[in-house]
Amino acid sequence: MHIINHVADRRKALGLTQEELAARVGVTRRTIISLEKGHYTPSLMLAFLLADALKVDITVLFQLWR
Structure with missing residues (x-):
């Protein structure tokens, strides 16, 4: 079993960049990638x-x- 995430789809639907999402949650862009x-x-x-x-x-x- 493993976890599927829909982070990229949801982020794009909201018009956020990876950098913007990273800043909102306090991680690096590399973590989001x-x-x-x-x-x-x-x-x-x-x-x-x-x-x-x-x-x-x-x-x-x-x-x-x-």
Whole structure:
């Protein structure tokens, strides 16, 4: 099992750059890039911060894939 994220889709829908999203949640652009490529699974705190910044429920932004 692994986690699928919809960060890139949601970020683009809101017209945000990776840099803008990174600044909103207090991480580097590199972290956002790694996350969007599926190379990084965020901590629970970061997942909540991302969901808040992207104005979506955490369960919509991150889903468990079997």
